[in-house]
Amino acid sequence: MACALSLSACGFHKKSTSNSNYTTTGSAGKNYQGVIEHGHYKVSKARGVNVTQNSNQYNLKSFETGLTEVSQKVFSPKSYIFQEGQYLDTTEVQHLLGRKSAKNPEGLNPKKGKSSDPNPEFIQQLEEQDFVQQSGGSLKLKGMTIGIGINSEYNYQKKTDGPQYTKKISDAEVKRQGEIAAAKVLKQIRQKKSCQNIPIVIALYKQAPDDSLVGGSFFAYEKSSGTSLGDWKKLNYKTTVMPKASGANSTNKDNESDDNNFSNFKSQIQSFFPNISGVTAQAQYKNDSLAGMHITVTTQFYSETEIQSFTDYIAQAAKKYLPNGIPIDIRIQSDSEMQAIVFRNAGSDKFQTHVLTSY
Amino acid sequence: MACALSLSACGFHKKSTSNSNYTTTGSAGKNYQGVIEHGHYKVSKARGVNVTQNSNQYNLKSFETGLTEVSQKVFSPKSYIFQEGQYLDTTEVQHLLGRKSAKNPEGLNPKKGKSSDPNPEFIQQLEEQDFVQQSGGSLKLKGMTIGIGINSEYNYQKKTDGPQYTKKISDAEVKRQGEIAAAKVLKQIRQKKSCQNIPIVIALYKQAPDDSLVGGSFFAYEKSSGTSLGDWKKLNYKTTVMPKASGANSTNKDNESDDNNFSNFKSQIQSFFPNISGVTAQAQYKNDSLAGMHITVTTQFYSETEIQSFTDYIAQAAKKYLPNGIPIDIRIQSDSEMQAIVFRNAGSDKFQTHVLTSY
Numbered sequence: 026m027a028c029a030l031s032l033s034a035c036g037f038h039k040k041s042t043s044n045s046n047y048t049t050t051g052s053a054g055k056n057y058q059g060v061i062e063h064g065h066y067k068v069s070k071a072r073g074v075n076v077t078q079n080s081n082q083y084n085l086k087s088f089e090t091g092l093t094e095v096s097q098k099v100f101s102p103k104s105y106i107f108q109e110g111q112y113l114d115t116t117e118v119q120h121l122l123g124r125k126s127a128k129n130p131e132g133l134n135p136k137k138g139k140s141s142d143p144n145p146e147f148i149q150q151l152e153e154q155d156f157v158q159q160s161g162g163s164l165k166l167k168g169m170t171i172g173i174g175i176n177s178e179y180n181y182q183k184k185t186d187g188p189q190y191t192k193k194i195s196d197a198e199v200k201r202q203g204e205i206a207a208a209k210v211l212k213q214i215r216q217k218k219s220c221q222n223i224p225i226v227i228a229l230y231k232q233a234p235d236d237s238l239v240g241g242s243f244f245a246y247e248k249s250s251g252t253s254l255g256d257w258k259k260l261n262y263k264t265t266v267m268p269k270a271s272g273a274n275s276t277n278k279d280n281e282s283d284d285n286n287f288s289n290f291k292s293q294i295q296s297f298f299p300n301i302s303g304v305t306a307q308a309q310y311k312n313d314s315l316a317g318m319h320i321t322v323t324t325q326f327y328s329e330t331e332i333q334s335f336t337d338y339i340a341q342a343a344k345k346y347l348p349n350g351i352p353i354d355i356r357i358q359s360d361s362e363m364q365a366i367v368f369r370n371a372g373s374d375k376f377q378t379h380v381l382t383s384y
Numbered sequence: 385m386a387c388a389l390s391l392s393a394c395g396f397h398k399k400s401t402s403n404s405n406y407t408t409t410g411s412a413g414k415n416y417q418g419v420i421e422h423g424h425y426k427v428s429k430a431r432g433v434n435v436t437q438n439s440n441q442y443n444l445k446s447f448e449t450g451l452t453e454v455s456q457k458v459f460s461p462k463s464y465i466f467q468e469g470q471y472l473d474t475t476e477v478q479h480l481l482g483r484k485s486a487k488n489p490e491g492l493n494p495k496k497g498k499s500s501d502p503n504p505e506f507i508q509q510l511e512e513q514d515f516v517q518q519s520g521g522s523l524k525l526k527g528m529t530i531g532i533g534i535n536s537e538y539n540y541q542k543k544t545d546g547p548q549y550t551k552k553i554s555d556a557e558v559k560r561q562g563e564i565a566a567a568k569v570l571k572q573i574r575q576k577k578s579c580q581n582i583p584i585v586i587a588l589y590k591q592a593p594d595d596s597l598v599g600g601s602f603f604a605y606e607k608s609s610g611t612s613l614g615d616w617k618k619l620n621y622k623t624t625v626m627p628k629a630s631g632a633n634s635t636n637k638d639n640e641s642d643d644n645n646f647s648n649f650k651s652q653i654q655s656f657f658p659n660i661s662g663v664t665a666q667a668q669y670k671n672d673s674l675a676g677m678h679i680t681v682t683t684q685f686y687s688e689t690e691i692q693s694f695t696d697y698i699a700q701a702a703k704k705y706l707p708n709g710i711p712i713d714i715r716i717q718s719d720s721e722m723q724a725i726v727f728r729n730a731g732s733d734k735f736q737t738h739v740l741t742s743y
Contacts, residue, residue, distance in 0.1 A: 299424065329444075329452070384623045
């Protein structure tokens with residue numbers, strides 16, 4: 026621990042030894058420091074695989090952000106340095122994400138079967154995060170997290186250019202497939218020399234449908250020090266979009282009051298200008314309580330003073346209508362260009378504003 | 385002043401009187417509060433004219449932001465509420481920005497003359513800002529600022545679809561044309577009943593060329609309480625782009641050291657990833673000292689953890705290499721989508737980071 030704390034002050038100071046030449050990214054607050062080797066960020070050995078695996082970018086972003094959050098439960102950023110996955114490479118991950126076949130025995134997904142009624146691809150993405158500590162001048166692997174993204178829907182065509190069909194995958198099946206895949210991946214990683222004696226955390230993520238405006242959620246994780254996995258810890262996380270679709274019912278009273286607060290916020294700001302402003306949000310729930318929001322406000326601006334005034338107004342409306350004590354950010358944009366941001370970090374009660382001006 | 389200070393606490397509290405029903409936008413810190421009437425922002429009577437007047441959007445943004453800064457020198461945000469221009473309407477501004485003719489005697493620009501050698505359009509944009517104070521339950525006009533943007537280049541074609549020619553306009557001519565226009569505009573505004581006895585500030589802005597990657601600068605302003613303008617106050621402002629074009633010489637030693645600092649920052653971060661990152665900046669100088677920077681870093685990201693690590697790293701590099709005591713923001717983007725922002729406000733010595741994650 027003493028060693029780790031000393032690291033947090035060492036961003037930008039090189040450690041030159043016979044073994045290694047690394048620095049860290051430095052970190053603001055509660056984030057991990059990342060590994061820089063010989064002046065370059067140590068990127069993942071499977072860099073970019075998940076980018077191509079997701080047709081819904083929200084699944085990509087929320088999977089990776091959520092995975093880091095799960096890691097923080099086990100590997101504290103105060104004691105561990107974050108390293109992009111170095112043990113599963115591109116080919117290995119691609120094989121794991123493929124269908125099982127004679128050529129690809131590691132495939133986590135079943136054979137396709139009949140094209141009129143194919144077996145779903147259950148496992149959609151997989152990511153490795155490494156946690157290292159300084160040891161005798163170099164960095165040693167001390168822990169690993171593996172995230173596995175499991176589809177909640179499978180889209181397929183019975184013939185090329187034919188209509189698209191969708192198979193829903195039940196929560197029970199998502200869980201079952203995730204646990205099966207987890208056991209196989211754990212076994213494969215334990216065969217690697219450096220990975221035999223470290224704690225490995227596996228976290229399971231339910232992918233959102235391809236047309237969703239918010240990503241999915243992690244629903245379970247488990248730390249293993251051997252080759253077995255058993256007692257999964259449940260994560261009661263949920264993501265949703267606001268305003269909720271008309272006709273959709275909130276699942277409980279808390280959500281209903283959150284929806285109402287958001288509606289009040291929305292109506293307070295959407296008619297600020299003569300032209301109407303679009304106001305939407307992604308919300309995350311943890312244990313049925315609102316845990317954070319990403320709000321997007323889109324409107325047409327006609328001057329910088331309009332942007333400044335609107336930004337200040339939104340900060341006041343957010344303070345008045347949105348719940349306290351959770352992280353919230355509000356992206357203010359025209360067309361697709363961001364013009365200003367209003368945000369409040371976790372634990373703070375003050376919204377900050379920043380207008381993206383120009384010289 | 386007591387009245388004004390009480391206003392700063394009254395955002396969102398309606399003032400209902402027989403005359404008016406207004407609130408203000410509220411304000412974070414040193415910004416103006418804006419006027420909201422009957423629940424809607426009081427937009428300019430010439431809303432949108434300047435958007436169509438500028439083919440270079442940097443000129444639009446920097447003109448409006450700079451104009452507010454000039455206003456703050458005369459009308460303190462502690463004592464005055466900001467109101468978008470209500471006295472020059474769209475038609476009037478369009479007439480002023482047109483060429484003078486029998487039909488348009490108010491035109492600030494000369495007749496075109498020979499198409500083989502046309503007279504330049506000197507005056508490109510014009511904006512009114514009003515400053516009001518609470519008086520007996522309603523808001524009374526107490527001051528006005530007019531910004532006038534004068535071209536430093538005039539682009540024309542001798543015949544339709546022919547090649548484009550450019551006439552440079554000298555600084556002396558920009559100043560002369562700006563002062564002539566200022567006198568005419570002041571005279572026209574003084575004819576309006578509510579504007580006869582208020583202080584009017586006129587500020588002159590030299591437009592950047594259409595292909596510039598940074599806007600122009602205000603170079604003079606003057607406050608008038610009558611119908612004449614005389615003793616212009618000079619503003620020694622300059623905008624520039626970094627890294628400077630190869631072959632371009634810095635005008636003085638200070639600039640050279642700023643360029644070097646920026647180059648060090650740039651080389652520290654551009655090779656962070658295996659794929660190179662683009663790093664450019666807009667810089668503003670006041671009285672030959674660097675007064676602020678807008679930096680844009682563009683790269684391809686392959687995961688959220690890469691974005692988080694890069695953002696933390698950039699914040700550290702900014703602290704190490706970029707000058708203290710001036711406002712700086714760094715926009716971190718992939719393609720055209722912003723992924724994170726690092727910024728330090730004026731007067732602060734701490735960079736803040738905000739990553740635009742997703743649920």
